[in-house]
Amino acid sequence: MAAAALPTKTTCEISQELIECPICLKRFIDPKILNCHHSFCKKCLQKLVDNRKPKTDFIVCPKCRNKTKIPVKGVSALLNSFFLSSLIDDVINLEGPNQRPKTESSKCRKHTDQELCFHCDTCDLLVCVKCALLDHQAHTLIEITECVKSFRQAVTAELMKFDECHKQFQKVDDSIKHSERRLQLMVDRTLAEILAKEEEEIAKLRNASRLLRERVTEIGQERVKEFKSIRSSNQDKMSVGKEIVASVNDLMQQADNFELLDLKPKVMHNLDFHKELQFQTVQHSRSFIGFKGHDIVADADLGEILEEEKWEVKTEFGEEGEGEGEFKGASDVACFSNGDIVVCDYKRQLLSTFTSNGSYKSTGVQSGTEDGKLKTPRGVAVTSDDLLLVTDGQDVKVYDKELRYIRQFRPSQNQVKGQSESLLSGIAVDKKDRIAVADCKRKVISLHNMDGSIISTIHHAEIGQPCKLTVSSKERLIFQNYVKLKLVCVDFMGNEVFNISTSIDGKPVKPAGVCCDDAGDIYVSSHRGKQGISEIHHYDASGEHIGCVARGLFNPLGMTFTPTGDLIVANLHSVKILHRV
Missing domain, CATH: 3.30.40.10 (Zinc/RING finger domain, C3HC4 (zinc finger))
Incomplete structure (x- = not known):
């Protein structure tokens, strides 16, 4: 010491x-x-x-x-x-x-010639020897030094309890701060969704207005054409009548009496034309056109505010099969910035793309070389500039939005003595486009720059096969161990943040897929042992279980979020899109 x-x-x-x-x-x-x-x-x-x-x-x-x-x-x-x-x-x-x-007199107040030397626990008083003999014989007496020592130990114990309280406070405070950050993200996203809905409805109104105006113009043009045709016909008839009248007037002025009498029957016949002259008219109502607006704003709401997080299936697409838009083993999903979805089918060894509402677009990859072909695709992820990353055996392959092959890199070296061959599984990308790749055979997660250069390597015994991987906003890597029923979180330096067993309501569940939202909350697809009764569960950033998001899924595996906050789930033979309601 x-x-x-x-x-x-x-x-x-x-x-x-x-x-x-x-x-x-x-x-x-x-x-x-x-x-x-x-x-x-x-x-x-x-x-x-x-x-x-x-x-x-x-x-x-x-x-x-x-x-x-x-x-x-x-x-x-x-x-x-x-x-x-x-x-x-x-x-x-x-x-x-x-x-x-x-600080206090060491002399006994009662026996002023005596030093205080004991503490009476019974009376909570400092006493001298005479006091102890005369007044405190049956009481618990402790020497002052021992009493102070005991007191200090008691204070130390209480302070240690306070340290535990402080740790608990820090944990709760961190949780509240996380919830506050998540709330702000949700507020910003919800405001953006309301504005988007407003623009959508305004666009619909403008389109409806445009169609109405076009129809009004069309009706007006049709009726004007009709009016002009009738006027033209009437004018033609009137012109013929004027010609007849002019001829008769000339005859009456130039012919003599005998000629007039001779031509009388013919002239009178010609003058009968007006009896057959009928002019077309138009209905007065044909000159009216107007507009009656519907009060669509007063009775129709844009939507409603959701104050509790509840999820339901928004869209489901695909079925079991080997045709276009069908799946044999949909194992992972990724989403481009425009909402298009790419699905990895590990059994068919190919990729398929769909629109945000599930409409089929294309299947396969366009590769000019043998390197671009997929052999054992497992995981997919998308970078901020819409490059598609695919784990394929020992390599990460890079494609554009049209699934055209660009390049590839290999996170692990070839066979090393004492190590098994590499097999890449999960892949994830953070906001800074740092790529995390899980090697489930070597139990390694490697962190890379976009060009494939290595940043760091993290070894962890809980990395198993298969291994899904996600990156949170706090530079943390979260992965699951399907066999050992574990959900593990480490930071970019490899320090373990939490390592929890995935049991729900006291019953063990197998974690099959994992992803994070923008706030850092964790979503885990879990199997209870049988297909058709699988679930998705929600955890906070510290690994605390929050609740169940969805039940009754067939076989949920990889998951990701859309730019608008919907949850896409690869469900083996189909893909489900869940949204908050």
């Missing part, structure tokens, strides 16, 4: 400047702290309170004149200055027992 340090100039300066009460100019006895953070002996403060005129319910600091309200229980209820008390103890220990100041 190291020897106690000798008093130094610094210690003396501390004892003069920091451990003397500014009122009595003596070492603090039971120091109390005012709101202004100045400290004084309890007795000195009590004298200030007793002597104040007029009587007030506050103490004026003798140093800075700031006011501190007197507690209901008096000066003794003010905060203790544990720091000063501890500092005084340290100074006293340095000075040695001969220099120790006596």
Whole structure:
């Protein structure tokens, strides 16, 4: 054990400047702290309170004149200055027992010639030998040094309990801060969804308005054409009538009487044309067109605010088979920034792409070389610039959104003596496009830059086969062990954050897939032993189980989130998209 340090100039300066009460100019006895953070002996403060005129319910600091309200229980209820008390103890220990100041008289008040040497636990009093013999014979007496030692041990034990309380507080506080961050993310996402819905509805209104305006224009043009046709027909008839009338007038002016009489029957016949002259008319109502607006805003809501997290299946696509849009073993999913979904089918050894609503787009990969062909695809992930990463045997292969092969890299070296051959399984990408790859045979997770260069390598005994992997927002890697029923979290340095057994309601479940949302919460697909009764469960960032997201799934494996917060699940023979309702 190291020897106690000798008093130094610094210690003396501390004892003069920091451990003397500014009122009595003596070492603090039971120091109390005012709101202004100045400290004084309890007795000195009590004298200030007793002597104040007029009587007030506050103490004026003798140093800075700031006011501190007197507690209901008096000066003794003010905060203790544990720091000063501890500092005084340290100074006293340095000075040695001969220099120790006596804060209280060591003489017995009843027997003034006797030293106090015992503490009576029964009466909670310091007593001398005579008191012990005369008044405390049947009581529990402890020597003062032993009593102080026991007291210090008790204080240490209580302080250790406080340390545990502090650890619990830190854990709870971290959980609350995580929930607060997650809430803010959810608020921002929900606001964006409302605005998107608003724009969608406005776009629908604008489209409906455009169609109505086009129809009104079309009706107007049709009726104008109709009106012009009728007018043209009537004008033609009138022109013929005018010609006949003009001919008759010329004849009446130029012919003599005999000619007129000779032509009378013919002229009168021609003048009968007006009896057959019928002009077309249009209905007056054909000149009207108007608009009656529907009150769509008053009766139709954009949506509703969800204050509890509940999930339901939004879309399901695919079925068992080997045709287009069908699956034999949908094991993992990834999502591009536009919402398109890529599904890895490990049994058919191919990839398929679908739109955000599940419409089939394409199957297979376009590779100009043998390297681009897939042999044993297991996991898929998408980078921030929409590059698709696929674990294929010992390699990570990179494709674009159209599934065109670009390049590949190999996280592990070839066969090394004493090690098994590499087999890559899970893959994940964080916000900074750092790539994490799980090698389930070598029990290694390697962290890479986008060009494939290594950042770090993490070994962990719980990495099993198969291994799904995800990256949280706090630079943490979360993976599951299907066989050992484990969910494990490590940081990028390999330090274990938590290692928990996946049991729900006391019953063990096999974790098959894992992913994280933007806030860092964890979602785990779990098997209870039989296909058709699988579930998805929600954990917080510290590994605490929150609840069940979905039940009755067939065989959920890999999962990921869409840019809008929906959860995509590879369900072996189909893909489910879950959303909050």
